[in-house]
Amino acid sequence: MINTAQDLKEYKKRLKKALDNKFLRTAMGSFATAYKEAQGRLLAGMDVPALTREIAAGKDAALPRLEELYEAFKARAEAAGVKVHLAQTALEANEIIAGIARDRGVRKIVKSKSMTAEETFLNNHLENEGFEVVETDLGEWIIQLRHEGPSHMVLPAIHLSRQEVADLFSKMTGEPQEPDIGQLVKVARRELRKAFLEADMGISGANFAIAETGTLGIISNEGNARLTTTLPRVHVALVGLDKLIPDLATALRILKILPLKATGQVITSYVSWITGANECAPGPGGKKEMHVVFLDNGRLALAQDKVFSEALRCVRCGSCANVCPIYGLVGGHNYGHVYIGAIGLILTYFYHGRKNARAIVANCLNCQACKAVCPAGIDLPHLIKETYCQVLQGEEKQPLKNRLLRRVLKDRRLFHFLLRRASLVQKPLATQEGFLRHLPFFFGKEHEFRSLPVIARIPFRDLWPRLYQQVAKPRYRVALFGGCLVDFVYPEQGVALMKLMKDQKVQVEYPLGQTCCGLPAKMMGEKEVAREVALQNLAALDPADYDYILTLCASCGSHLKEAYPKLLAETPGAAVKVQQLLDKLMDFSSFFTRVLKVKPEMFKGSKKKVAYHSPCHLCRGLGVVQEPRELLATAGLEYLPARDEDTCCGMGGSFSAEFPELSAELLKKKLDAVAETGADLLVTDCPGCVLQLRGGMDKRGGKVKVKHIAEAVAEETN
Amino acid sequence: MASKKLVTTMKEKAAAVQVIVSEVQNLEEAMAYAIDVTRNQGGASLAAPGWDEASRPALQAGCAQAGLALLGENLREHAGAIHTGLTRADWGIADTGTLVLDASSEDLRLATMLSETHIAVLPLSRLRATSMDLEPELNRLALAPPRYLSFITGASRTADIERVLTLGVHGPLELHLLLLKD
Numbered sequence: 060m061i062n063t064a065q066d067l068k069e070y071k072k073r074l075k076k077a078l079d080n081k082f083l084r085t086a087m088g089s090f091a092t093a094y095k096e097a098q099g100r101l102l103a104g105m106d107v108p109a110l111t112r113e114i115a116a117g118k119d120a121a122l123p124r125l126e127e128l129y130e131a132f133k134a135r136a137e138a139a140g141v142k143v144h145l146a147q148t149a150l151e152a153n154e155i156i157a158g159i160a161r162d163r164g165v166r167k168i169v170k171s172k173s174m175t176a177e178e179t180f181l182n183n184h185l186e187n188e189g190f191e192v193v194e195t196d197l198g199e200w201i202i203q204l205r206h207e208g209p210s211h212m213v214l215p216a217i218h219l220s221r222q223e224v225a226d227l228f229s230k231m232t233g234e235p236q237e238p239d240i241g242q243l244v245k246v247a248r249r250e251l252r253k254a255f256l257e258a259d260m261g262i263s264g265a266n267f268a269i270a271e272t273g274t275l276g277i278i279s280n281e282g283n284a285r286l287t288t289t290l291p292r293v294h295v296a297l298v299g300l301d302k303l304i305p306d307l308a309t310a311l312r313i314l315k316i317l318p319l320k321a322t323g324q325v326i327t328s329y330v331s332w333i334t335g336a337n338e339c340a341p342g343p344g345g346k347k348e349m350h351v352v353f354l355d356n357g358r359l360a361l362a363q364d365k366v367f368s369e370a371l372r373c374v375r376c377g378s379c380a381n382v383c384p385i386y387g388l389v390g391g392h393n394y395g396h397v398y399i400g401a402i403g404l405i406l407t408y409f410y411h412g413r414k415n416a417r418a419i420v421a422n423c424l425n426c427q428a429c430k431a432v433c434p435a436g437i438d439l440p441h442l443i444k445e446t447y448c449q450v451l452q453g454e455e456k457q458p459l460k461n462r463l464l465r466r467v468l469k470d471r472r473l474f475h476f477l478l479r480r481a482s483l484v485q486k487p488l489a490t491q492e493g494f495l496r497h498l499p500f501f502f503g504k505e506h507e508f509r510s511l512p513v514i515a516r517i518p519f520r521d522l523w524p525r526l527y528q529q530v531a532k533p534r535y536r537v538a539l540f541g542g543c544l545v546d547f548v549y550p551e552q553g554v555a556l557m558k559l560m561k562d563q564k565v566q567v568e569y570p571l572g573q574t575c576c577g578l579p580a581k582m583m584g585e586k587e588v589a590r591e592v593a594l595q596n597l598a599a600l601d602p603a604d605y606d607y608i609l610t611l612c613a614s615c616g617s618h619l620k621e622a623y624p625k626l627l628a629e630t631p632g633a634a635v636k637v638q639q640l641l642d643k644l645m646d647f648s649s650f651f652t653r654v655l656k657v658k659p660e661m662f663k664g665s666k667k668k669v670a671y672h673s674p675c676h677l678c679r680g681l682g683v684v685q686e687p688r689e690l691l692a693t694a695g696l697e698y699l700p701a702r703d704e705d706t707c708c709g710m711g712g713s714f715s716a717e718f719p720e721l722s723a724e725l726l727k728k729k730l731d732a733v734a735e736t737g738a739d740l741l742v743t744d745c746p747g748c749v750l751q752l753r754g755g756m757d758k759r760g761g762k763v764k765v766k767h768i769a770e771a772v773a774e775e776t777n
Numbered sequence: 778m779a780s781k782k783l784v785t786t787m788k789e790k791a792a793a794v795q796v797i798v799s800e801v802q803n804l805e806e807a808m809a810y811a812i813d814v815t816r817n818q819g820g821a822s823l824a825a826p827g828w829d830e831a832s833r834p835a836l837q838a839g840c841a842q843a844g845l846a847l848l849g850e851n852l853r854e855h856a857g858a859i860h861t862g863l864t865r866a867d868w869g870i871a872d873t874g875t876l877v878l879d880a881s882s883e884d885l886r887l888a889t890m891l892s893e894t895h896i897a898v899l900p901l902s903r904l905r906a907t908s909m910d911l912e913p914e915l916n917r918l919a920l921a922p923p924r925y926l927s928f929i930t931g932a933s934r935t936a937d938i939e940r941v942l943t944l945g946v947h948g949p950l951e952l953h954l955l956l957l958k959d
Contacts, residue, residue, distance in 0.1 A: 090940060139922035197946055198937035216937055224938050244935060244943045251947065256856055272919035282890060282933040282948030289886045289925075290853075307916055311908045325790065326873040326930045329948075332915070335922030338883040340853050346923070 060183075061208035063396045063407075063415045070393075070418035071718070077389040078720060082220050084388070090217065091387040095703075097323035098432075107434075110316055115436035117309045118372040122362040128270040128303040129353060135273025136351060139335025144352045145300075149179035149410075152354045156181060156262065156295050157188045159350055163293050165190065165259040169251075171277070171284040172196040173264025174212055174375055175299045175354055177397045178410055181262070192262075193254040195283040197247050204231055210391030212377035212399055213321045218390050251283070261287035265298045266317070266374070267310040268351070274334040275351065276310050278318065278327045285331055292341040295350045300358045301371040307332075313374055316434045321376040357409050366445050367409070372435035373402050379429035379439055384707050385422055388724055394419065401429035401439040408446045413453050420447045422718060424711035424725075425582060426675040427617075441625065447584035460713075461583055469591050471574040475518075478547045482514035489513040494757060506716070508723035509754030512548050519550035523569045526557045533566035535606040535654070540596070540619070542612035543575050544746035552611050552746060555773035556647065563655055567609075572599030577626075578618040582712045590626045594633065597623075602639035607654065611647050611769055613745035614712065617680025619644055646677060647769050648687040648744055657693055662775040664695030669771065670738035670763070671698060672729065672752060673705040674745035687744055687768055694775045696740075702732040708743075710751035726755040733763060740764045742771045779904040783871045784956065787904055790874030794931030795944060797953045807898045807955045808836050811863040812843045814894060814953065820860025824848040824892065826884035827864055836863075852887040862888030862949070866899040866929075868914070869954075872907050873930055876954065879918060880927040889929065895949040897929070900959040 064070035077083060121128060133143040146152035160168065168190050170176065182203065185192050194203040198215035202208065204227055209215030216224070225238040228246050236246060263284055267276030275296055277284045288294050304310060318324040339347035362368050380386045380400025395403025396415040404423065408416035420443060429439040451457060467474050488496045494510035519541055545553050553569075560567055574595050580588035596619075600608060610616040620641055627633035651657050669691060677683050691698045709715060709725030729752065733741050741752060741763050753765035766774075779787075788798050801807045815823050823845050825836055840847040848855050864885060866876040876897050880886045889895050905911050908928075918924050933948030944950055 086939065093940070195947070196937070197935045201937065214937060214940065217940065219938070221939050221941075240938050240941045240943055243938060244946050248946055252857065269919075272916065273922070274919050274924075280933070281935050281946045283946075285886065285890050285927065286947055289883065289890065307919065308909070308912055311912060314908065322936070325793075326875060326928065328794070328929065328931050328934050330928035332919065332924070332926040332928075334919045334924040334926075337881055337923040337925045340851060340883060 060206060061396060064418045065414045067418050067421065073393055074389050074718070075720060077393050078724060083218055083390050086217060086220070087387045087390055091381065094323065094381045101319050101323055101325070107316070110312070111434055111436045114313055114316070114374070114434055115372055117304070117312065118435060121304050121309070122301070122368055122371055125300050125303055125359060125362050128305060129300065131270040132268055132273050132303060135271070136335065139273055140346065141273070141336055141349045141351055144350060145355065146352055147355045149354070149356050152179050152297060152352050153181050153184035155352050156297065157185055157190070159293065159295055160185065160190055160260055161188070163259070163348065165293060167254070167258045168192045168260045168262060169254050169258040169287050169291060170194050170199075170262045171264070171279065171287040172199050173262070173297055174398065175264050175297050176262065177209060178356065179297070179354065181297065193251070193258070195251050195254065195287060196281060197244065200247065200251065201227065208392070208397060210399065211380055212375055214377075218392065255286045255290045258291040260293040260295065261291040263287050263294065263296050265296050265302055267304055267313070268298050268302045268353070269307055269310055270303055271306045272334055274307070274332050277331045277333070278314070278329070280322070280328045282329050285329055288331065288333060289339070292339055293348045293350075295352060297352050297354060300353050300355055301362070301373075317374050317376050320378040320432065320434045361409060367405070367442060369437050370402065370405050370409070370442055372437050374435055376434060378432045378434065382428040382432045384426060384428065384725055385424065385721060388721055394422070401443060402437070405439070405442045405446050408449060413450055416446065417450050417454070420450055422721075424675070424707050424709070424714050426707035426711065427679040428675070428707070431679045441621070444581050444584060448586050451584045461585060464580060464583060464585055465588055468575055468580055468588050471595065474574065478514055478518070482516060485513045486516070492757065494754070505719040508719060508726065508758060509751060510757040511754060512750060514547055515550050517550065519546045519553040520569065520571055522550055522554065523571070526554065528557070528561065528567070530564055530566040532564070534564045536566045536568070536604065537607045537609050538568050538570055538600050538605045540573060540576070540600065540608055540610045540615060541569065542610065542615040542746065544750065545611050549746050549749065549767065552767040552769050555767070555769040556611060558773045559651070559769065559776065565655070568605070570599045574599070576615040576618045577622070578614055579712055581618065581622055582714065586626070589622065593623050593626050594630070597627070597633060597636050597640065600640065602636060602643050605643060607645050607650065608640055608643045609645055609647065609650055611744075611746065611767065613646060613674040613677035613680060614747050616644060616646055617676035620681060646681055646683050646686070646744060648690045649683055651772070652686045652689050652693065657690075659693050659695060661777060662693070662695045663777055665775060666695060666697045667740055668699055668738045669696045669740045669742050670701045670733045670736045671704060672708060672733070672741060672743040672748055674743055674748045675705070675707050677744050678705045690768065690772060691742065694772045696771065696775065699736040699738045701736045703728070708748050708751045710747045712747065715751065722751070726751055730755050730759060730761065734761065738763060740766060740771060742766055742768050744768045779901045783904055783906060784901065787869055787871040787874060787956070790871065791931070791954050794874055795952075796874060796931055797951065799953070799955050801898070801955045801957050804832055804898070804957070805835060807957065808839050808863070810955060811861055811896045812839045812845060814896065815845055815861040816843050818860065818894060820845070820893065822846040822848055822855070822858055823861045823863060824852055824855070824859045824884070824888040825863040826852065826882060826888050850884060852884045852891070856887070856891050859888065859892045860894065862892035862895045864888055864895070864897055866897040867903060868911055869899045869904040870908050870911065870928075871904055875908070875928050875930040877911065878927045878929060879924070881923060881925045886925065886927070889927070890948045892949050894951045894953065895932075896953040896955065898955045898957050900957045902959050
């Protein structure tokens with residue numbers, strides 16, 4: 060039985076256990092690496108963004124018409140001898156299926172993989188009713204024998220070793236089985252072939268329900284779906300209403316990318332397109348008795364939801380788990396209830412309730428790897444935060460940090476006052492390198508994986524009057540959006556920027572009304588706070604006054620770009636200003652390479668060896684990949700590529716405080732990869748990443764210096 | 778006739794999913810191939826649903842000579858005893874190495890699922906570049922139900938234990954594709 064942690068304390072205990080599971084860690088790690096490598100190879104030459112847009116648009120067009128598509132499907136299928144049912148709830152679906160089995164004198168049932176049947180816990184229901192149910196997908200069969208839920212939507216038993224499977228099969232067959240995968244598969248073939256031949260009823264899911272022809276499309280690699288739908292005299296398909304699509308062309312389009320994303324195959328071994336009750340010797344009149352049970356379970360209402368309907372675009376490829384750094388550490392049983400991965404954090408709330416979602420939904424870095432890989436273009440990190448927001452609203456007691464944040468962040472003066480106060484209090488604790496000598500008492504031991512910086516003695520905004528350079532005939536007027544970290548922790552990054560701006564004929568302004576971008580509020584599910592600070596920033600930085608809005612912080616930049624339009628969509632007038640702001644928004648590296656077009660002559664050409672960490676919010680959030688690398692080259696630095704440069708460093712804002720053990724693991728991987736390059740300097744473009752990487756480097760006593768790219772480049776000027 | 782490039786793509790893509798590809802000049806050659814493979818693999822039986830009556834005597838003679846049982850109708854009764862399934866493919870899709878079969882006949886489905894080795898004969902005139910090129914034909918078939926269409930790309934496979942690719946978990950362990958010049 061699936062038993063998902065219902066509170067953070069229990070959840071963290073399980074995460075710890077997962078981190079200590081050596082097999083799981085190795086299996087997940089090698090899967091993540093292999094997946095990434097295969098994706099790069101397979102998708103080369105394909106216009107994936109265009110295909111993603113088409114799939115998203117197709118799904119978005121179908122969702123408001125689900126009822127109409129259902130009626131069309133039903134009419135077609137029933138004309139071809141199929142009985143079509145609609146179940147509003149999970150229980151109703153299970154009862155309909157059990158009823159069919161009872162009426163037809165069924166004893167034995169074979170099942171091919173269906174996430175929808177997992178959603179309704181169909182097996183439990185049927186077994187309680189006295190039916191014998193055998194899962195026939197190898198992975199599903201293994202977890203059924205172990206009484207577990209799937210740990211991946213496509214690879215349900217990925218958490219198990221061959222030895223564990225051998226032990227399981229030995230017990231099941233009563234004969235000793237060697238941990239030889241080929242042999243184990245043969246055991247399954249033998250045992251399951253018997254089950255197929257004896258079964259009276261086959262239950263399948265479906266990947267597509269095509270309204271125009273009343274056709275079900277089922278993809279499978281093992282071929283068990285073909286056998287399940289062919290051998291027994293009765294076939295019941297349990298299908299989520301979201302699987303309804305208008306026509307075959309839509310299905311073929313999804314099929315072009317679903318297997319690629321799911322398992323890195325061009326296509327699965329089998330795709331079956333079933334229309335009507337087909338020939339079946341033992342069936343009545345030599346025909347199959349066929350039923351299609353559509354499951355609503357909230358889908359029709361979800362399809363109408365302005366924010367969350369996007370979740371129904373999901374085609375169940377599982378790629379959002381495949382690329383998730385957290386999934387890669389702790390596995391599926393700790394990253395979803397029935398549905399696993401980023402989409403699982405969202406669907407759990409809607410299909411299996413707040414209690415099951417409440418702990419897991421907090422566990423997201425907002426690194427956007429899932430969003431970048433999703434073939435249906437679902438903004439998964441955004442929906443996860445929206446779900447978190449929903450979960451919090453349902454809780455009786457709000458976490459202290461949320462109450463504090465609500466109080467403080469909306470009031471810039473109070474917020475900045477508190478930061479200045481913190482700086483004074485910390486003063487005696489500061490080391491020479493600018494770290495806190497020890498963490499404040501309320502931090503536990505698990506937070507000691509990195510040194511934390513002290514708040515700057517003089518924030519950037521107080522340095523500003525001295526740094527301000529009046530430019531006579533400027534080429535560009537630029538507003539700097541500093542962000543809290545540059546302003547209050549790393550003002551030297553802003554100072555470096557101003558050094559580089561000298562002689563560039565750029566009029567830089569630092570509007571002092573600016574405040575926190577609001578990302579921390581979004582991360583903590585505080586949408587209202589995020590909205591309010593967004594408005595404050597919009598008032599402080601009127602895009603009409605500038606040619607560019609420059610940011611040194613990738614996280615702030617990506618939050619402005621991605622969240623502001625959503626947060627302010629309903630605020631009259633604001634949407635226009637947001638769009639104008641975004642049209643002028645630019646990161647540091649892009650500004651210096653694309654706008655100022657700095658030349659190598661400006662720099663010493665020291666050939667210092669540097670490694671680069673690509674911040675999530677820069678490479679995925681702002682879509683900036685080449686520019687920082689180019690800038691490093693222009694500045695005369697020797698760039699040494701590292702493994703997994705675009706994988707999250709584990710910072711994730713408040714994530715690293717909430718889940719320090721996970722953050723520490725991701726940081727370790729990152730720093731190990733950097734160490735392998737032999738670089739003397741690690742450069743990145745986000746002060747958040749600097750905080751994490753520099754703190755981790757200090758803690759491990761590493762010799763590699765960590766700098767913001769503005770500092771690194773400024774130091775190289777002649 | 779399919780272009781040379783299309784045929785090359787089909788061969789490459791099929792081979793990439795462990796399909797054993799050969800070319801045959803005519804049906805007799807395909808049958809001889811199937812009988813040969815069956816005998817070499819130590820198989821004792823061959824099921825060949827979906828062929829027209831005219832080709833039956835040749836197949837019967839070949840099987841008899843090789844000492845193989847040629848399984849007739851109602852393959853359910855022979856489940857577990859079908860070594861080779863010899864079938865036609867209605868179409869081929871080059872860019873994925875896929876065979877498309879109208880498998881509405883139960884025997885055809887069983888021959889392609891319960892056999893140890895599936896040998897499919899694809900007339901080259903039925904080769905298409907992409908699945909989208911087949912969309913009108915497939916739709917036409919689906920609009921005349923009941924219909925069970927199968928895309929088959931390589932042998933039955935799994936990677937469910939430690940992600941190690943293993944062929945033949947449920948269906949055929951081998952898929953052979955015979956490209957027929959027509």
